[in-house]
Amino acid sequence: MDNMLEMYLYETNTLLEQLDELLIEAEKNKDFTTNDVNEIFRSMHTIKGSSAMMEFSTLMEIAHHIEDLFFYIRENGMDSLDESHKNDLFNLMFQSTDALRSEVEKIENDEPLSTNIDPIVANINSFLEKISATGDGSSENAAADAKTEENTGVIPPADEHKIAVINQELAGCPESEMPYFIRIHFEQGSGMEHLRAFMIVTALKDIELEFEFYPEDVETNGDSSESIVENGFHIALSSQADVEKALHIIKEQNSVETYEVFENALVKHEQQKTPAPVSTPNNHNEPQQTSAPEESPAQKSAPAPAAHNSAPVKQSLISVNLSKLDSLVAIVGEIVITESMVTSSPDLQNLKLDNFTKSARQLRKLTDDLQDIAMSLRMVPVSGTFQKMNRIVRDMKKKLNKDVRLTIVGENTEVDKTIVDSIGDPIMHIVRNSMDHGIEEHVEDRITAGKDPQGEIVLSAAHTGSEVIISISDDGQGMDPEKILAKAERNGILTKPASEYSQKEILALLMLPGFSTNEEVTEFSGRGVGMDVVKKNVESVGGTITITSELGKGSCTTLKIPLTMAIADGMEVSVGKSMFTIPIANIRQSFKTQREEVILDASGNEIIKCLDEFYPIIRVHELYNIETEVTDIEDGILIWVEAADKSYCLFVDDLLGEQQVVVKPLPSFLSNFNIKNSGISGCTILGDGNISLILDIRSLYAAFYNQY
Amino acid sequence: MSADTVKNTTLNGTLEEGMPVSTERFLTFSSNDLNIGVSTNYVIEIITNHTITMLPLVPDYVKGIINLRGQIIPIIDIRLRMGKPSIDYTSSTCIIVLNINSVQIGIIVDAVQQVMDIDQSKISPVPVENQQELISGMVSSANSSVILFLDCEQLVETY
Numbered sequence: 075m076d077n078m079l080e081m082y083l084y085e086t087n088t089l090l091e092q093l094d095e096l097l098i099e100a101e102k103n104k105d106f107t108t109n110d111v112n113e114i115f116r117s118m119h120t121i122k123g124s125s126a127m128m129e130f131s132t133l134m135e136i137a138h139h140i141e142d143l144f145f146y147i148r149e150n151g152m153d154s155l156d157e158s159h160k161n162d163l164f165n166l167m168f169q170s171t172d173a174l175r176s177e178v179e180k181i182e183n184d185e186p187l188s189t190n191i192d193p194i195v196a197n198i199n200s201f202l203e204k205i206s207a208t209g210d211g212s213s214e215n216a217a218a219d220a221k222t223e224e225n226t227g228v229i230p231p232a233d234e235h236k237i238a239v240i241n242q243e244l245a246g247c248p249e250s251e252m253p254y255f256i257r258i259h260f261e262q263g264s265g266m267e268h269l270r271a272f273m274i275v276t277a278l279k280d281i282e283l284e285f286e287f288y289p290e291d292v293e294t295n296g297d298s299s300e301s302i303v304e305n306g307f308h309i310a311l312s313s314q315a316d317v318e319k320a321l322h323i324i325k326e327q328n329s330v331e332t333y334e335v336f337e338n339a340l341v342k343h344e345q346q347k348t349p350a351p352v353s354t355p356n357n358h359n360e361p362q363q364t365s366a367p368e369e370s371p372a373q374k375s376a377p378a379p380a381a382h383n384s385a386p387v388k389q390s391l392i393s394v395n396l397s398k399l400d401s402l403v404a405i406v407g408e409i410v411i412t413e414s415m416v417t418s419s420p421d422l423q424n425l426k427l428d429n430f431t432k433s434a435r436q437l438r439k440l441t442d443d444l445q446d447i448a449m450s451l452r453m454v455p456v457s458g459t460f461q462k463m464n465r466i467v468r469d470m471k472k473k474l475n476k477d478v479r480l481t482i483v484g485e486n487t488e489v490d491k492t493i494v495d496s497i498g499d500p501i502m503h504i505v506r507n508s509m510d511h512g513i514e515e516h517v518e519d520r521i522t523a524g525k526d527p528q529g530e531i532v533l534s535a536a537h538t539g540s541e542v543i544i545s546i547s548d549d550g551q552g553m554d555p556e557k558i559l560a561k562a563e564r565n566g567i568l569t570k571p572a573s574e575y576s577q578k579e580i581l582a583l584l585m586l587p588g589f590s591t592n593e594e595v596t597e598f599s600g601r602g603v604g605m606d607v608v609k610k611n612v613e614s615v616g617g618t619i620t621i622t623s624e625l626g627k628g629s630c631t632t633l634k635i636p637l638t639m640a641i642a643d644g645m646e647v648s649v650g651k652s653m654f655t656i657p658i659a660n661i662r663q664s665f666k667t668q669r670e671e672v673i674l675d676a677s678g679n680e681i682i683k684c685l686d687e688f689y690p691i692i693r694v695h696e697l698y699n700i701e702t703e704v705t706d707i708e709d710g711i712l713i714w715v716e717a718a719d720k721s722y723c724l725f726v727d728d729l730l731g732e733q734q735v736v737v738k739p740l741p742s743f744l745s746n747f748n749i750k751n752s753g754i755s756g757c758t759i760l761g762d763g764n765i766s767l768i769l770d771i772r773s774l775y776a777a778f779y780n781q782y
Numbered sequence: 783m784s785a786d787t788v789k790n791t792t793l794n795g796t797l798e799e800g801m802p803v804s805t806e807r808f809l810t811f812s813s814n815d816l817n818i819g820v821s822t823n824y825v826i827e828i829i830t831n832h833t834i835t836m837l838p839l840v841p842d843y844v845k846g847i848i849n850l851r852g853q854i855i856p857i858i859d860i861r862l863r864m865g866k867p868s869i870d871y872t873s874s875t876c877i878i879v880l881n882i883n884s885v886q887i888g889i890i891v892d893a894v895q896q897v898m899d900i901d902q903s904k905i906s907p908v909p910v911e912n913q914q915e916l917i918s919g920m921v922s923s924a925n926s927s928v929i930l931f932l933d934c935e936q937l938v939e940t941y
Contacts, residue, residue: 408852652836698838741847741856743885743938744837752839759849765835777839 082128083182084393089117090175091458097171098464101164106152114167115144121174123269132187133177139198140170146202159205166201168469170194254317257306258324258333267302270327277323278309285320286310396491399451406441406448407736407759413441415763450488456535456544457485459498463505463533470509476529478513480505483534489542493635496615497544500608504546504631505531507605512550512629523626525549547630553623555580565589581621585609616642616659642737644758646730646766647713649694650702653766655735655758656713656724660771663714664729672707680707682723684714692778693725697753702727717771724774735760737768753777805899810929811878811891814866817923818891819900820880820932828894830876842868845890848877855879857888863937864916882934889937898923905931 096113100106106114118141125133147155147163155163173194180187258274260267268289275287288308289301311317317335324333417434460482467480489497513529514520520527531548559572562583568575575583583589587606612619616636623629636642644655645664663684672691673681680691691712695702704710704727712723735758740749753774754767808819829850834857836846843862847854857877862868874893879886905919908930918933 404852411852700836700838738854741854741886743856743887744840744844744847747840747844749837749840754838757835757847757854759852759854763849764833765847765849765854767835767837 079128079181082124083178085124086121086133086174086178089121090171090178091461093117093171094465095461097164097167098461098468101468104157104160106147106163108148108151111144111148111152115141115148118144123272126266126269130177130181130187132189132191133174135191136170136174136177136194136198139195140167143198143202146206155205162201162204166197168465170198254311254314254335256309256311256317256320256324256333256335258309258330259306260302260330267307271302271307274307274309274324274327274330277327278320281319281323283316283320284312285316396452403448403452406445410441410445411759411763413437418762452491453488454491454494455486455488456494456497456542457482459494459501460485460533460535462498463501466502466505467509467531470506474509476509476513476515477517477527478509478529478531481530481532483532484536487535487537487542489535489635493542493615496611497617497633497635500611500619500633501533501544501546503605503608505533508546508548508550508629508631512548512552514551519551523551541634541636544633544635545630547628549628552625552627552629553581553584553621554625558583562586562589581623584621585619642735642768643732644735644766644768645713645732646760647694647711647724647726648728648730649698649726650700652698652700653730653760653764654694654726655733655766655768656715656771657768658732660715660717661713662716662721665712665714667707667712669706669708682712684723689714689722690778691723691725692774695725695727697774697778704728715771717775720772720775722775724769733760735766735768751777751780804903805901807897807899808929808931809878809897810895812893812895813860813891814864817895817927817929818860818917818932819898819921819929820878820934822897824880824882824934826879826881826886828876828878829888830873832877848888850879850888853886855886855888857890858937859890860932861890861892863889880934880937882938885938887938900929 093114096110100110118137122134122137122141125131125137152160173191177187258271260270271287278285287310309320311320321333321335324330417438422430463482464480467478470476471478508531513531514523517527520529526549529548529550531546533544533546535542535544537543555577558580559568559575562568562580563572567583567586567589585605585608589605609619612633612635618634620632620634621629622632642655643658645658645661647654647656667682671682673683673688675681680693681688682691683689691707694700695705707725710725710727711729712725713729714723715721737756737758739756740754750770751773753770753776755770755773756768757765758768760766807822809822809825810817810819812818832848832850834846834848837844843858845857845859847856859868869892871890872892875890876894877888877890878894879888900921900923905921907919908917916933916936917930918936919931920928921931922928
């Protein structure tokens with residue numbers, strides 16, 4: 075059940091995302107293409123079907139009504155709608171997808187679904203009524219037809235006049251040129267027969283059988299289930315072999331109660347008749363109606379080749395549990411380490427082993443490749459996150475009445491999955507800020523400044539070695555350093571005289587808690603909790619954030635984020651026999667010092683002067699009680715480190731070198747001993763299999779002062 | 783060996799049927815001249831000669847962590863844990879890696895002795911006045927020596 079739910083959520087979310095993209099694209103062109111309409115129709119249908127199966131009735135209802143709406147649009151074509159209707163339609167669609175998404179979120183969070191969906195349903199219905207009322211005569215007819223179809227809803231109108239014949243001749247079995255029929259009855263009271271029938275159809279399409287099925291509209295028409303209950307669901311096949319294959323599938327379906335196979339008595343007569351209703355439109359003068367009969371065969375035949383084409387696409391993507399990937403990556407890391415343990419084994423030293431060296435080199439190459447592939451598995455493109463910004467820009471454009479376009483660059487840049495998940499919110503915040511504060515309030519302002527009346531926000535991503543750089547820039551009014559300073563002063567967050575602030579420092583003020591440049595709090599931004607939260611989020615994944623801005627020309631926010639959190643750049647240092655890793659990001663400088671330069675304070679703590687400021691010295695061997703021969707300040711080395719507001723010097727024996735390390739958490743058992751507060755954040759396994767502890771510069775400082 | 787297998791299956795059999803378990807298999811080791819047994823259900827493996835990376839600012843019985851094929855496992859010295867004096871590690875010193883309610887931990891013992899089946903009904907509680915931390919019961923074995931049972935759950939309890 076959980077598995078089904080997971081699949082359902084995955085599928086529905088994917089569909090909704092696709093739908094969003096499609097809507098954005100369509101709105102840009104101010105029109106739905108036939109393809110779009112079909113796509114929406116199909117998506118809604120799938121959502122409806124799967125929601126019904128999972129018994130999420132709210133979702134099903136909404137999807138069902140949208141499906142109805144698009145059924146009408148599909149029948150009549152987009153041309154039947156005028157400009158204002160189209161606008162309404164876009165808004166309505168955005169509303170509805172939002173409603174669907176919020177319901178899906180509720181399912182994800184295990185909350186009860188909302189019971190009152192009447193407003194949205196009423197909206198859809200009234201829109202449908204509006205457009206069907208204003209449509210010309212023929213489309214009204216069509217609508218009426220569509221309605222009758224839903225009411226009687228047995229078989230598309232094109233075949234209507236034959237129903238009688240069929241009923242007489244085959245007792246509920248439809249006509250077809252196919253020589254074999256399978257009649258399926260579902261278990262009584264199983265409900266949703268048309269969907270169950272459609273599931274069989276899909277299953278049969280999957281094995282690429284050629285077949286026809288009746289009623290043909292099981293996919294689109296809920297009322298067809300009545301006829302299925304009454305007459306059974308019919309599948310027509312062309313050969314005995316196909317029948318066997320189909321039966322195989324049908325037997326696997328859950329709710330099938332009985333099925334029977336029989337030959338089509340009318341085959342010979344039908345061969346002349348059947349092509350006719352498909353190609354000739356009805357005698358009634360309903361030009362639009364042609365689309366209906368054409369649609370159904372198209373639907374029938376299209377999925378077959380489509381399935382053929384899309385099959386490899388489908389199979390090239392599988393969703394895998396993240397924890398499985400993690401253990402794969404862990405094992406690969408192990409292999410790499412073990413490999414170097416084997417090939418550089420001390421037993422092999424001074425031996426001349428040509429063949430061994432050759433194979434070892436081969437092995438090294440293979441393990442390197444393996445590691446690359448394993449690491450790339452967790453990488454996903456940022457496009458998903460970027461595409462969501464389209465929607466935000468679109469919504470805010472409407473609300474704020476600003477004309478802005480969003481340009482996306484490098485959306486295929488790949489980043490670790492956990493990082494993609496955690497940068498969504500920060501990016502959204504920044505985009506909102508750009509929309510709200512960045513882009514000028516009035517178009518006139520832009521024109522007088524000699525800019526394109528349409529504002530532009532550029533969202534770009536690019537790789538640089540071990541980092542990905544995401545920048546969000548706008549060509550708006552830029553930030554006024556004077557205003558920022560004045561505001562900061564008012565809010566009392568300045569720490570030195572206003573005149574001493576550099577441009578860079580002023581912009582950094584924006585990211586302090588309790589700062590908001592907008593005078594008024596708006597719906598989208600300006601609560602003063604914006605940028606500092608963004609900064610915190612970015613830092614939590616090990617990234618950095620910088621803002622640059624030029625008054626009158628726009629501003630640019632740049633996020634630098636490591637490709638993966640599991641790997642960090644570290645400096646290996648030794649203290650006695652122990653090894654420690656200091657994150658490179660925390661190191662400012664490392665240097666040797668003279669005894670004379672060290673100053674003692676009143677309680678005997680050592681202090682050293684770097685660049686005109688005084689910093690305490692923490693001797694790691696003393697703090698951690700490690701035996702070492704290097705106790706003289708002149709023999710060892712000082713590393714000037716910095717984290718948050720703490721800055722001090724660590725005294726260690728020696729630098730061993732810089733290295734990329736895979737961060738591993740410490741065993742949970744050790745949290746009994748409060749290890750996190752003793753300055754150690756994790757550990758890493760070195761190439762030779764030894765463990766190096768990763769120092770946490772901030773908590774190490776606290777540990778040092780707690781000791782005394 | 784074959785006798786062991788038979789016993790083992792009966793053990794499993796009784797477990798599955800929810801009948802009172804008659805025998806359980808124990809790994810015995812010596813530490814500070816005591817014979818201590820630990821249920822094999824907890825034992826993952828016995829390793830020797832592993833480099834232990836020391837951890838700072840922890841109680842002395844936490845010897846550090848080891849890298850066991852990529853897994854980081856904390857190591858405690860069972861002697862020090864029971865408040866006994868430490869001795870130098872010898873060639874017979876080894877680490878028993880245990881998995882106690884999915885917490886992995888290694889214990890350093892003086893020497894590993896044997897695996898034996900012990901009738902659970904014969905396990906008697908430790909006399910109240912002699913009650914000791916980490917020991918959940920005792921039994922006298924065939925050669926008239928006494929085996930104490932390690933309370934594994936207590937070993938990994940949070941404080």
